[in-house]
Amino acid sequence: CKKDFIALNPISNANEENFYKTEDDFTNAIYGAYSSLKSNGIYNDYMQLVGDLRSDNTEMGSTASSRFAFYELSQFQVQQTSEIVESIWKDHYVGIRRANTILSRINDAGISQNSKNRITAESQFLRALYYFNLVRVFGNVPLVTKSIQTIEESYTYGRTDVKTVYNQIIEDLLNAAPALPLTVKGEEGRATQGAANALLGKVYLTLHDYQNAKTSLEKVISSKQYDILPDYSSLWNADAKNHKESIFEVQFKTNLTASTGSQFTERYTPYLFPNLPYSSTAGGYNIPREDLINAYEATDLRKNASLKENYTKKDGTVVRGLEGRYTYKFHDMPVKGGGADDNWPVLRYADVLLMYAESLNEISFTTDGEAFKQLNAIRKRAGLPEKTFSNANPLLAINSQEEFRTAIEKERRVEFAFEGHRWFDLLRTGKAIAILGPKIKTGLVAEQLLLPIPLSQIDVNPDNIKQNPGYQ
């Protein structure tokens, strides 16, 4: 009696002791690992802003003090105290812990082998995705592959070199791909073989391992699970998401009671946009730069599906310029306070095709070969003429491997505008400084290719975590 009186267990929370037992427990746990995808520091905001705001694609429509960190991001003046880097770091490691906890518990759990295999593979896939983001944003990062149980142990982790992190990512994806299902009909949002292979292709491409990239991407293509949609604008229809072109999407659904709606939709409206069904001061993020608008070829169908250059107020006045332009890809008008229905596309088939084309071109430039075919498939859907070898129109001519690289870069910029790819594309191809440098008032130097490690992480473990050069 005495002992019971003071032995109280939580009533409103499950705890580690009584969880991780049944198949349902692990299903809930993997959902928990997926739900990290929609944290601010990952795909509800910051990763996509790093991809576009930190490039010649977009800028901030307001520099109100609450947005200062974003303004700094767009100006390549990120501080080590920035809430953006802080959240990216923390939210990714929260996701990694969720995956690691499952991986450390599932082997001994008495659940079916099938579930065990699938949930293990999903955890590996998510862990790989999270590390892939971290390593591209921060460079060397602590590589944690188990559920750390003591605080003391966490202090022993320093920053693992990029190569080792990539090896872990590749290992996870190689393990995950075969164990994942080909399709997830009715369970859209969970990882598939295609998702693991497409991500693996992207990882290899980033490492300039073109042969392996080609192999992985070919697996996606040959699986015949995906196709590009004929109408580019239908990609952004929130009512028909998880479509044929989608390989891996972060799932959002408007909901007043749960935090499952997408917030980025509202944030991409113009600052003080009056045409929402309610008044909001949340807009003004990711505003298309003039430079991007000019990058679209004249008849590109994608332009109108991707952005708007002005809007008309109810009283008929037209708002133009910085305050009038806005991103239109994710335009499902959010229900009051419940977020929007738009999913976030992490991997889509057009990306696979263009990555495939890029790998082929890097392996060897073949005039009007398979790489040209893939590039032109994308251009065709956009209503644009094909680009060919020795085309009479110099704008449509690709006469060398280097010119093909440029064509891919230009194509990817407009195809994936606002999808968080631009910065990482320029980073991967080594063109960031050459292309962005001249467009930024303060210039761009190599040290700025990485974001600073959050100061809090250095403050807490100064012996093992050192700042990236240029940010001390």
Add this chain to the structure above:
Amino acid sequence: KQSFGQSFLKNLVHVNLKDQKLKEAFSQLNKQTNVVFLYADLEELNKKVNVNMEEIPLQNALNQLLTAHSLTYELDGNKILIQKTKAIRNTLKGTVVDELQKPLPGVTVKVKGKSMVTSTNTEGEFSLTTDNIQETLTFSYIGFITVEKLVHSNALSNIRMKADENSLDNVVVVGYGTQLKEQITGSIATISGKEIQKSQVGTFTEAMAGKLPGVQISQITGVPGAAPSIRIRGTGSITAGNEPLYVVDGFPLGKEALSNFNMGDIESVSVLKDASSTSIYGSRGANGVIIVTTKRGEQERTNLTLSSYFGIQQISKKLDLLSPDEFIDFAIESRNNAWEYLGGKRDDPNSLRSPLYQISPFFTDKDSWVITNWQDEIFDIAPVRDHQLSVSGGSNTLRYLVSGGYYGQDGIIRNSDFKRYSLRTNIDAQPYKNLNVSGSINTTIVNQKNAQDEGQFGNGIIGSMINFPGIFGGQNADGSYPSFRGFGYGVSEVPNPLEFINEYNDKTKQFRTIANLSAQLKLAKGLSVKSMIGIDYNLSQNNTFINGYKYNVPNNPNHVSGTTIPSGSYESLSDLNWLSENTINYNFKLGNNHNFETLGGFTAQKASIEGAGITATNFPNNLVPTLNAGQITGASTSRSEWSLLSYLARANYNYGDRYFASATIRTDGSSRFGDNKRWGIFPSLSVGWMLSNEEFFDVSWINFLKLRSSFGLSGNNEISNYGSIGLLSYSDYIIGGNLVSGISPATLSNKNLSWERSEQFDIGVDIGLLKNRINLVVDAYQRVNNNLLLNVSVPSILGVSNSLQNIGKVRNRGLEISLNTKNTTGKFSWNTELNISTNRNIVLALGPKGDPIISSSNGVSHITEIGKPIGNFLGYIFDGVYNTVQEVNDHPHISTDAPGDPMVRDVNGDGKITSDDRTILGNNQPDFIYGVNNNFSYGSFDLGIMIQGVQGADIMNLGMRQSMSMTGRTNNLGIARDRWRSAEQPGNGSVFKAITDVRGVRRDASSFYMQDGSFLRVRNITLGYNFTSSLTKKLGLSAARIYAAAQNPFTFTNKNYLGYNPEVSSYHNALTPGVDYFNYPLSKTYSLGLNITF
């Protein structure tokens, strides 16, 4: 009746009887005086006696002969009648009153040297018969100085008794009992309810500010009804809370300050400071214990008293802000500077500028402005009132007290208030001679309107009021609000402060009942057992509703007007806490000099907490504020519990009133701690030596001298209820288009998690000089808290960023002096109570690797590191403003720095300005605190002046990040006038230039934001008048007093302090104290009051 006029009684006579009958004497006397003696044949007269009297007056002879035989005589002309003595009695009569001429019932009246005793009735009257015509009577009454007076039977006597100011201290309430003050060996400060009720404040702890040594009480916010922060002997804990434990009538309630407690019910408060007094509270005693004892009924003394005051409050200080013209000048300059920095020209028209650097036409269209002084608009004069009515009385076997109270304080910010209704019943019964039963029920209802006061400028009145320029007025004709929202032109979206006042409704209701029943049974001499059960039920409910409303600037065509959506929320929290306490007392004596008082006990306590919250939005209109009218956006409930099982014992020893010792021990088992560390043991030992009772001690002017010392352990268990268990949390996700529930790890398990351990050593001396006209108490202590419950920042790679650990060690050392003097006595009396305390805090150990804890309030602002006090301010050292490009280049600087930007010091000397150049800028812990209380009385008048002060506390004014951001996006403080404008007009050299864009470190914590928080505050001045007894009698009252009082009338601060209240602490905890971030200002109160006893 006897007449002594007859001269013959003086005639000298002689009587000589040898074994003769007594009546023979009359024949001898008749022969000598011719007086005729008449007598019956009384038995007494036939007794044989031996008498020999020579030459004594007849009168004396008769007395000697008769008195011994119960006979007396009576004169009848020149005859003397001898008869048996009737029972003659002299009656001594009188009335006992107090200093206010109010009758004192129940006063014990004793005949000195005899066994005769009585007590005064309800009118204060006594009547005593004695066989003497006069007697020396002693009058004694608890709380009054005992009076001795010679009383004659032939006159009514009026006896005036004076209250003994030290009387409440004679018996001190300690943990689980009481103790005689002179025998106490620990360090306990006490304050009477009477003293507390002198202040016109909402909470009793606020009324204690400055009056107790070693107790720092800070009014960190002016929100009506807000309880102050209390630190007893410094800051011992880093994250587990530093507030003391509150115990009301023996019931440990917890650490939440008792703002819902009616001050009028308080009889006395004891503040236990050292370990010998606190360790009896075990794992909850480490931050000190505040024991509140409520008033109870008194035997045969029926009282009906009414106390009432009414006051008006007004803001204690206003800030110096830019005027509308100054703001516009500043705003335009900031845009020009920013545009110029980007390569434009200062005089470029808007058409050439990027939108953010354009100048709003509204700024230059002075005719459209509505000039407003927002501080005048927001702050009102607000009333405060307090009414108390109580009835008490009783008999030998039953005593009662019933009291009701109302306290209502309106906020100086409209739409904020605090109203408290309280009802208390205390009953003490003695159904059998050896059984005492006591019961109490105290119910309090608090209704509060909360203004949307604090918070950033976008979220609260204070911030908006400071930052919203005076070019806008209140509501437009159509009900919309002019606002910086939707204004454009690069302004910050400061809402109109009136939006918060008019459109936000936030009400809290609190219902609390504390009830207990106890029975004490005397089993034998010195031996008794006591059992108590108690409950504390606290329900608080909060309802908010934010109206939908429009914001618009009609005269600004580019303004994007908008409408907000109505939204609302409901929250409730109920806390049911029960306690069972069983103790046994045995007091005994060994020999003549060894006195023991012992206590043993067992207690069990458990609390269940339930919370619920609902939020809703999209209300169709503002008509129905309840949530059924909107769409529910969130709803959840939660439950948690804690329990505590304890065994306790104490032995007090007293040898001949000279040597004292006290030992206590408690063991606590707490549900909050890890499996491996459930039970803790908390012992203490203290000793005292009363030198002044020693025979060898012979210093006439020192009448009291006691040395004492104590050492002991106590604990701090203030962590979340399940802090040791690794919890999982819920997160939603969408799979296959459906909402699914994800479950993931949220906190780390720690089976070794345990209480903080506080070891305290105290040494003190109590001195009374000149018949206690001067009383001095000095205490020195060292308190070392280790195994601190530290929510340490941990590497985020763990998936959590903080974790609770028993790590770290903090030491507090301090000195407390309190000096009470009776400067004059008599008709003009003046006494002074002075106390001064100093505490030095140092961190001895931290974190797994001893790394400093960097803490954020609004951005990084504090550091706690080994070898330094807790919660040092961290930031850059601001060295003024760069005046020229040359100066920029000559200093280590940030790449974007230009003339007019802040210059910060390269502390580590590496030639660069980096975060490593942040350094310690000061600390909010004061060098010393003090209080001086002077009480004067002259005749019917009394005057009290209470002064309180804090010296050497630093404040970081982070509100200035907005109000001195110098972006011109908001209004700024008046010191912005002294800004840098150009090399030729550098201002005062310590205010940087106006520029819309923020670059460099100007918004990071730096010494630019540091201010001196030292202050001296006159907390209370009260002038009272006591009605004379003749007047009160006419009015049918027994006593009456009126007074006028001023609360917080003056506060003196350092000139550089720019905020409202130097006691401010917006992010108040040990790690981030002393940040000024748009807090509710304090008010000063002027009041008139009345106390009447019927």
